[in-house]
Structures are given as structure tokens and as C-alpha cells.
Amino acid sequence: MLLIVDYGLGNLVSVKNMFKKLGVEAIISDDLTKIDSATKLILPGVGAFDNGINLIKQKGLLDVLNKRALIDKIPVLGICLGMQLLTKSSEEGNESGLGWIDAQTIKFTFSDNKLKIPHMGWDYVDVKKENKLIDKKPGQRFYFVHSYYVKCNNQNDIIATCNYGNEFTCMFNHENIYGAQFHPEKSLKFGMEVLSNFSKL
Helix, strand or coil: CEEEECCCCCCHHHHHHHHHHCCCCEEEECCHHHHHHCCEEEECCCCCHHHHHHHHHHCCCHHHHHHHHHHCCCCEEEECHHHHHCCCEECCCCCCCCCCCCEEEEECCCCCCCCCCCEEEEEECEECCCCCCCCCCCCCEEEEEECEEEEECCHHHEEEEEEECEEEEEEEEECCEEEECCCHHHCHHHHHHHHHHHHCC
């Protein structure tokens, strides 16, 4: 069972609808028993870092999420804020992240102020290494909306990058943990491929 974690933030229905188009059954839930029996988890997210991690704690989801990701090692995909919550910390707030990946979340800053923040719209990604979610082929475009980006401390965790003022990590993978800074649920055929590949892990 593929479960989209409802911790109070995120494009829950949009993600579920994309899986429906793919013919993949997915449920939205914050039920601890259902999370504990899921075979794959999606952690979506739109909003602020501290609010996101605090909602996870307030809903009592932290322990079961840690168990499923770190002990049971089922596939987990964080999307946008969900990806950032998988890191150790964020410049957006003071709370610690889930810390499932050795990375920090950094704010975009541009000295010449020529680029707008947030980074918004369609952009190309550069796939750096073979992986199970995204093919290593040119010309893949995805939809982004974010003011912060993930900086991985382990270069081997980086599977794709995007360039907005400077190169940043837009996808990572460490063991069973995956993250996508873009919104695959809004990225048409390329996003559908990513979600389809995740559903088959």
C-alpha cells in the first residue's frame, strides 16, 4: 500500500490524483496503524520548515515515520518541503529536521538580485547518476516553486541537479530515502515517470 502522509501541509490530493492517472492505488492518511503497514510513503509539503516538522510532532507521527524509514527501510519520497524536512536543518527555521539524510536546507541568495526568489516555474534537470526514479537522459523539465534548496554533504547522495543562479541538488537518494525538490505531481509526463518508478520500488 502506497500512503501519502497527511501531516497538515502539502498537495495531497494532487499527488493522489497523479497516482490515480497512473493506475496506482494510493491513500492519504495520518493514521498510525496505516502508516505502520504501508509499503511505501510519500511525504509531500508546501509551506514553512518549522511548521512542517512541528505538525509531524503534534500529530504524533515522528516515531512511526522514523521506524518505517530507518528500521523497516521502506521506500520514502519527500516532495518539495517534504524533501527539505528529510534534512538535518534549515535556514528557514530553528527546528531540527528528520535528519534521514546528511544535508542542510539553504536559502537562495543572489548578490546581483537579478533572479527572483522563489525559483518558480519549469526548469531542466541534469541527472548525475543512474538511479531507480529518473532516467539519465537530457531534456527533462519539471515544475519548481521554492525559496530554499538542499545541500548534500555526501556527493554520492545527489542524483540530479538544477541550475538557478548556481547548481543545486533537486533530487537525492540515500538507501531507501528519496527526495525531489520539484513537484512531480505537476510536472506532466516527466513527473509521471518519477512517480511511476517510485510506485514500482
